[in-house]
Amino acid sequence: MTADVWLPLPQDEIDGLPEGLNYRFWNGEEFPADPADCAFYVVPYMKPSPLCVRPLPRMTSVQVVQTLSAGIDHVEPGLHHLRPGVTLCNARGVHEASTAELTLALILASLRGIPDFVRAQDRGEWLGGFRPALADRNVLIVGYGSIGAAIEDRLVPFEVARVARVARSERTTARGHVHPLTELPALLPEADVVILSTPLTESTRGLVDEGFLARMKDGALLVNVSRGPVVDTKALLAELDRGRIRAALDVTDPEPLPAEHPLWRxxxxxxxxxxxxxTSAFLPRARRLLVDQLRRFVNREPLRNVILTTGATSA
Structure with a gap:
């Protein structure tokens, strides 16, 4: 029997898909076929975790689970249902451009007071005065993977004073030294802008707690483009209410943020x-990734962006 591939996009919207596979469109409604026949599962994008993992217990023949997000936290709760040897891949290369763009937009909007200008425009008020610039600021990137590197690429033209990089493990890149997480407490007091682009793992959940925030300098800006639970919302609210730091958040905990939540105000x-x-950058990059991964799958070539293999043990 020809293997099934579950796609969150209709087959006719993706040019170049390899032949020899049965393509099934599924984006969260009724199953398009028997999950037991699925060999390659592309997880629906921007859907809640329970929906994404719903077919996994019945996917007894699946060989590859491919996300269209950089993070995999939304599928991790269902991985225990899979037999050993299933490959999990993420969407490295798909979101770097759009996420880095938004990161810079949030930084610039926050520093230059764009929300204040919009509110003043609604009132017909000319709101002048001096505002902080990004130029000459020290920036700290917490989570220096492909998205963190893309953010730094876009910071360079803004003449920042210094970029410090932090990742799980220490290493050296073309742009410079990457500090391990253990050195984060010493780096925080020097940063004017702290950018969170780290994956959500057990070690990063609640990373930005009361102690983390207390080490940030007065007037610093916290920017979160990773996952909401990386930040302790209660601790952040306490600092914001004191007016000691500012924040620009693309993700929150909880999410979506309820209308009555104090973080809004x-x-x-x-x-x-x-x-x-x-964004408009997503679909072209997602299509290219899927075509490349499925060609590799058909030709039995190594897949890209492998995060883990179920049942494997680390040394």
Whole structure:
């Protein structure tokens, strides 16, 4: 029997798909076929975790699970249903451009007071005065993967004073040294802008807690384009209410943020509705990734962006 591929896009919207596979369109409604026949599962994009993992217990023949997001936290709860040897891949290369763009937009809007200008425009008020610039600021990027590197690429033309990079492990890149997470407490007091672009893992959940925020300098800006639970919302609200720091958040905890949540009305905060990925840049890059991955799958070549293999043990 020919293997099924479950796609969150109709087959006729993706040029260049390899032949020899049965393509099934599924974006969260009724199953398009028997999940047991699925060999390659592309997880629906921007859908809640329970929906994404719903078919996994019945996908007894699946070989590859491919997300269209950089993070995999929305599928991790269902991985225990899979047999050993299933490959999980993420969407590295799909979201770097759009997420980095939004990161710079949030930084510039927050520093230059764009939300204040919009509100003043609604009132017909000419709101002058000096505002902070991004130029000459120290920037700290927490989570220096492909998205973190793309953010730094776009920071360069803005003449920032310094960029410090933090990742899970220490290394050296073409742009310079990457500090390990253990050095984060020493780096925070020097940063004017702290950007969170780290994956959500057990080690990063609640990373930005009371102690983290206390080490940030007065007037610093926290920018979160990673996942909401990386930040302790209660601790952040306390600092915002004191007016000691500011925040620009593309992700929140909880999410979506309820209308009555105090974070909406906290001073010095700018919130966008998890808009980093879903832009016009998404579909062309997602299509190219899927075509390449499926060609590799058909030709039995190594897949890109492999995050883990179920049942494998780390040394």
């Amino acid at each position: 906290a001073p010095g905060v700018l919130i966008s509705p998890h808009a980093g990925g879903p």
